[in-house]
Amino acid sequence: MSKRLIRNAAMGGLAVFTVFPAMAQDEEEYESFRQRLRVEQNFIAGDNLGLENPSEGRTSLSTTRLTYGLQSETATQQLSLAIGAGLRFGNIAEGNSMKTGFVDPLVAFRYSREGANALFSFDADYQQTDISLAQPLWTFLDSDGVVTPPADFSDIRGSGERRAYNVGAVLETGLNDPFGLRLRANTSGTNYIDATDSDLADYDNTSLGLTGLFRFNPVTTATLDLSYWKYSSADAADTERETSTVQAGFIRDLSNISTLTFSAGYSSVDSTETDLVTGVRSTTTVDGPSGGIDYDTEMPNGTFNVGVDVIQNQDGQRGTFLMARSLALPRGSLSGNIGVTKLDESDAQLIGGLNWVHELPSSTFTLLLDRAVYTDSSDEDRLTNLLVAGYSHEINQVSSLSVDLSMSYTEAADGEEATERAALVLAYNRDLNENWSFNTGVAFRSLEEDAIGEADATAVFFGIGRNFDF
Numbered sequence: 001m002s003k004r005l006i007r008n009a010a011m012g013g014l015a016v017f018t019v020f021p022a023m024a025q026d027e028e029e030y031e032s033f034r035q036r037l038r039v040e041q042n043f044i045a046g047d048n049l050g051l052e053n054p055s056e057g058r059t060s061l062s063t064t065r066l067t068y069g070l071q072s073e074t075a076t077q078q079l080s081l082a083i084g085a086g087l088r089f090g091n092i093a094e095g096n097s098m099k100t101g102f103v104d105p106l107v108a109f110r111y112s113r114e115g116a117n118a119l120f121s122f123d124a125d126y127q128q129t130d131i132s133l134a135q136p137l138w139t140f141l142d143s144d145g146v147v148t149p150p151a152d153f154s155d156i157r158g159s160g161e162r163r164a165y166n167v168g169a170v171l172e173t174g175l176n177d178p179f180g181l182r183l184r185a186n187t188s189g190t191n192y193i194d195a196t197d198s199d200l201a202d203y204d205n206t207s208l209g210l211t212g213l214f215r216f217n218p219v220t221t222a223t224l225d226l227s228y229w230k231y232s233s234a235d236a237a238d239t240e241r242e243t244s245t246v247q248a249g250f251i252r253d254l255s256n257i258s259t260l261t262f263s264a265g266y267s268s269v270d271s272t273e274t275d276l277v278t279g280v281r282s283t284t285t286v287d288g289p290s291g292g293i294d295y296d297t298e299m300p301n302g303t304f305n306v307g308v309d310v311i312q313n314q315d316g317q318r319g320t321f322l323m324a325r326s327l328a329l330p331r332g333s334l335s336g337n338i339g340v341t342k343l344d345e346s347d348a349q350l351i352g353g354l355n356w357v358h359e360l361p362s363s364t365f366t367l368l369l370d371r372a373v374y375t376d377s378s379d380e381d382r383l384t385n386l387l388v389a390g391y392s393h394e395i396n397q398v399s400s401l402s403v404d405l406s407m408s409y410t411e412a413a414d415g416e417e418a419t420e421r422a423a424l425v426l427a428y429n430r431d432l433n434e435n436w437s438f439n440t441g442v443a444f445r446s447l448e449e450d451a452i453g454e455a456d457a458t459a460v461f462f463g464i465g466r467n468f469d470f
Contacts, residue, residue, distance in 0.1 A: 031073065031074050031075070032071070032072070032073045033071070033072045033073075034069075034070070034071045034072075034469070035068075035069065035070050035071075035469070035470050036068070036069045036467055036468065036469050036470075037066070037067070037068050037069075037467075037468040037470075038065075038066070038067045038068075038069070038465060038466070038467050038468070039064075039065070039066055039465060039466050039468075040063075040064070040065040040066075040067075040463060040464070040465035041062075041063075041064050041065075041463065041464050041465070042061075042062070042063045042064075042065065042461065042462070042463040043060075043061070043062050043063075043461065043462045043463070044059075044060070044061045044063075044459050044460070044461040045058070045059070045060040045061075045459060045460055045461075046058070046059060046443070046457055046458055046459025046460070047059075047457060047458055047459070048093075048455060048456065048457045048458075049093070049096065049098075049132045049133065049159075049457050049459065050093070050095075050096050050131070050132040050157070050158050050159040050196065050457075051132070051157050051158070051445065051446075051447040051455040051456070051457055052095070052157075052158065052196075052452075052455055053452045053453050053454065053455040055455070056093040056094065056095045056096050056159075057093035057094055057095070057096075058091075058093055059090065059091065059092055059093045059096060059098070059132075060090045060091045061088055061089075061090035062088070062089050062090055063086045063087065063088045063103070063104075064086060064087045064088075065084060065085070065086040065087075065104070066084060066085065066086070067082065067083070067084035067106075068081075068082070068083050068084065069081065069082045069083075070082075076113060076114055076115065077111070077112060077113040077114070078110070078111070078112050078113075079110065079111045080108075080109070080110045080111075081108070081109050081110075082106065082107070082108040082109075083106070083107055083108075084104075084105070084106045085102060085103070085104060085105040085106070086102075086103050086104045087101065087102060087103070088100050088101065088103045088104075089101075095159075095196070096132060096159040096196075097159045097160050097161075097194045097195075097196055098130050098132055098133075098159050099130070099161060099194075103128070103130070104127075104128050104129055104130070105126075105127075105128050106125075106126065106127045106128070107124070107125070107126045107127075108123075108124075108125045108126075108127075109122075109123065109124045109125075110122075110123045111123070116176075117173065117174060117175050117176050117177065118171070118172060118173045118174070118175060119170075119171075119172050119175065120169075120170070120171050120172075121169065121170045122168070122169045123166070123167070123168055123169075124165075124166070124167045124168075125164075125165060125166045125167075126163075126164070126165045127163075127164050127165075128161060128162070128163050128164075129161075129162050129164075130159065130160070130161060130162070131156055131157070131158060131159050131160045131161070131162050131192070131195060131196075131197075131200075132158065132159040132160075134156045136404070136406050136423035136425070136445075137149060137153075137386060137388050137406035137407075137408060137423065138388050138390060138404050138406055140153075141368070141388065145333075145335075145355045145357070145366075145368060146355075147368060147370065147386060147388055149374070149386075149408075150164070150190070151190075151203070151374075151375060151376055151377040152190060152200070152203075152376070152377035153408070154376060154382065154384070154408070154410040154419045154421070155197075155199065155200060155376065155377055155419075156200075157197050157447060157452075157455075158195060158196035158197035158200075159195070159196050160192055160193060160194045160195030160196055160197075160200075161192065161193035161194060161195075162190065162191075162192055162193075163190065163191045163192075163193065164188075164189070164190045164191075165188060165189055166186070166187075166188040167186065167187050167188070168184075168185065168186035168187075168188075169184075169185050169186075170182065170183070170184050171183045174213070177215070178214070178215050178216075179212070179213065179214055179215070180212075180213040180215070181210070181211070181212060181213070182209075182210070182211040182213065183209070183210055183211075184207070184208065184209035184210075184211075185207070185208050185209075186205075186206070186207045187204070187205065187206045187207075188204070188205050189202070189203060189204035189205065190202065190203055190204075190377065201233050201234045201235040201236075201377070201378075202233070202234040203231070203232065203233040203234070203235075203377050203378075203379075204231070204232050204233075205229070205230070205231055206229070206230045207227065207228065207229045207230075208227065208228045208229075209225065209226065209227040209228070210225070210226045210227075211223055211224070211225045211226075212224040212225075218253075219252060219253040220250060220251070220252050220253075221250065221251045221252075222248070222249070222250045223247075223248065223249045223250065223251065223263065224246075224247075224248050225245075225246070225247045225248070225249075225263070225265070226245070226246050227243075227244070227245045227246075228242070228243070228244050228245075229242070229243045230242050230243075231379045233377075233378065233379070235378065236274075236276055237273040237274050237275075237276060238273070238274045238281075239271070239272070239273050239378075239379070240271070240272045240273075241269065241270065241271045241272070241314060241379060242269070242270045243267060243268070243269045243270075243312075243313075244267065244268050245265060245266070245267040245268075245290060245312075246265045246266055247263045247264060247265030247266075247290065247291055248263065248264065248265060249261070249262045249263030249264060249265075249291070250262055257297055257298040258295070258296065258297040258298075259295070259296045259297075260293075260294070260295050261292075261293070261294040261295075261296075262291075262292075262293045262294075263291045263292055263293075264289070264290075264291035265289070265290055265291055266287065266288070266289055266290065267287060267288065267289075267290040267311065267312035268285060268286075268287040268312070269285065269286045269287065269312055269313055269314050270283055270284075270285050271283065271284050271285075271286075271314045284314075286312060286313070286314055286315070286316060287312060288312050288316075288317050289310060289312075289317075290310050290311050290312050291309075291310055292307060292308055292309035292310060293307060293308050294306075294307035294308075294309075295307065301327055301328050302325065302326040302327040302328055302335075303324075303325070303326045304323075304324070304325050304326075305322075305323070305324040305325075305337075306322070306323045306324070307321075307322055308320070308321050309322075313381065314379070315343060315344065315380075315381065316343060316344035316345075317343070317344055318341060318342065318343045318344075318373070318381070319341070319342050320339060320340070320341040320342075320351070320373075321339045321340050321341075322337055322338070322339030322351070323337060323338055323339060324336070324337035325337070329358075331358055331359050331360065332356070332357035332358045332359045333355075333356075333357045334354075334355070334356050334357075335354075335355045336352070336353060336354045336355070337352055337353050338350075338351075338352035339351050339352060341373055343381065349373075349383055350371070351371050351372050351373065351383075352370075352371055353368070353369055353370035353371065353372065354367070354368070354369040354370075355367070355368050355369075356368075362393060362394045363391065363392060363393040363394065364390075364391070364392050365389075365390070365391050366388075366389065366390045366391075367388075367389050368386070368387070368388040368389070369386070369387055370384075370385070370386040370387075371383070371384070371385045371386075372384060374410075376410075376416070378415075378416065380413055380414070380415075380416060381413065382410050382411065382413055382416065383410075383411040383413075384408065384409070384410045384411070385408065385409040385410075385411075386406075386407070386408050387405070387406065387407040387408070388404075388405070388406045389404075389405045389406075390402070390403065390404045390405070391403045398430055398431045398432075399428070399429065399430040399431070400428075400429045400430075401426075401427070401428055401429075402425075402426075402427050402429060403424075403425070403426050403427075404423075404424070404425045404427075405422075405423070405424050406421075406422065406423045407420075407421070407422045407423075408420070408421045408422075417449055417450045417451060418449070418450065419447070419448070419449050420446075420447070420448040420449075421445075421446065421447055421448075422444075422445065422446045423443070423444070423445045423446075424443065424444045424445075425441060425442075425443045425444075426441050426442050426443075427439050427440065427441030428440055428441060435466050435467050435468070435469075436464070436465070436466050437464070437465060437466075438462070438463060438464040438465070439462075439463055440460075440461065440462040440463070441460070441461060442458070442459070442460050442461075443457075443458070443459045443460075443461065444456065444457070444458050444459075445457045
């Protein structure tokens with residue numbers, strides 16, 4: 001954990017929400033309480049960190065970061081808290097609006113509780129980062145090996161401050177009753193301060209949901225779902241979009257290892273925008289059927305899934321068919337999926353992905369390929385191709401070498417040009433003792449767009465950090 005934490009901080013001025021590594025816990029040990037204070041010192045020197053064309057010049061930074069984490073767990077509830085910030089000083093390239101002094105504050109809070117017949121969860125995050133120290137793709141990998149980049153990943157360029165927040169809660173009652181309710185609420189958004197790229201626009205999302213669960217018997221549950229979602233953007237058209245959906249369906253356990261899920265309903269999407277010529281605001285509505293059917297089953301060496309999904313958005317109806325298979329291998333795992341997606345009268349597009357993990361006695365190799373439709377910060381569907389690869393080699397018990405590579409190609413859409421990005425980091429990591437660790441290495445990033453051409457950035461970094469556990 002410490003090695004990855006230092007490298008990310010050195011490269012991106014990043015805040016790491018997971019202060020503690022995953023805890024292995026005995027089934028009979030229900031209670032735990034941990035606190036950690038982490039101190040890091042990072043140095044980075046690089047050319048054109050803002051990926052500008054022509055190059056903005058050289059930047060040298062020194063950042064001291066302090067992060068406090070708390071984790072508490074009992075048989076019925078879990079709580080975690082992370083608070084951090086940094087002090088940054090250095091020589092900033094002319095034209096780069098990166099800030100020095102107090103920078104990159106973060107707050108991350110998680111709480112969940114499960115009672116005899118109800119459960120509740122709440123999470124809240126706030127994080128500030130500098131645009132010119134954007135995070136590479138591999139920092140968005142979750143524990144299942146799925147990469148989920150932020151909506152503005154393909155848009156980030158230049159410099160300035162990026163502020164992101166997320167607050168969400170879920171309450172479910174009647175877990176063991178014939179009738180149960182699940183309530184969901186979430187709000188999130190991203191704001192840009194002193195951004196050198198004028199195309200970056202603040203955006204926010206709010207969603208509400210209510211699901212009724214009718215348990216007819218131990219293997220069959222009927223569902224009735226109501227959902228509302230609102231998107232707003234401070235773009236030139238001052239876009240606002242509201243989506244309302246009602247769906248009914250069921251969840252059926254076909255056997256001990258197989259489940260069938262079905263839903264069908266109706267969605268309505270209202271989009272309000274300002275005409276850039278006349279200045280008149282108008283609203284358009286797109287509506288139609290929505291729903292899906294999904295089949296999951298366990299297999300002797302993994303799982304299999306096949307499903308069809310239909311949604312409505314401001315551009316019309318999108319249908320997606322996808323098959324997925326996962327395999328447990330003697331030295332790792334392999335999973336893949338393949339399918340097609342189609343928006344109204346447009347041509348069908350092939351989608352799919354591959355996730356491979358291979359472990360050797362002293363090294364690990366990971367490879368992720370993904371081609372899917374992602375929704376960008378303008379709330380537009382973008383067909384995106386991703387590659388994330390990593391290799392780590394343990395030299396001995398206290399030192400290792402690592403290589404991380406990511407590449408993305410976001411295809412052009414209406415009003416949006418294609419974007420190509422790449423990042424490569426080579427690092428040497430070493431544990432000095434039980435608490436101290438350092439790493440050093442070199443990083444390369446590139447960006448290519450029709451409007452600006454090609455820009456690249458090269459940097460060297462060094463980071464050292466210590467954990468105080470109590």
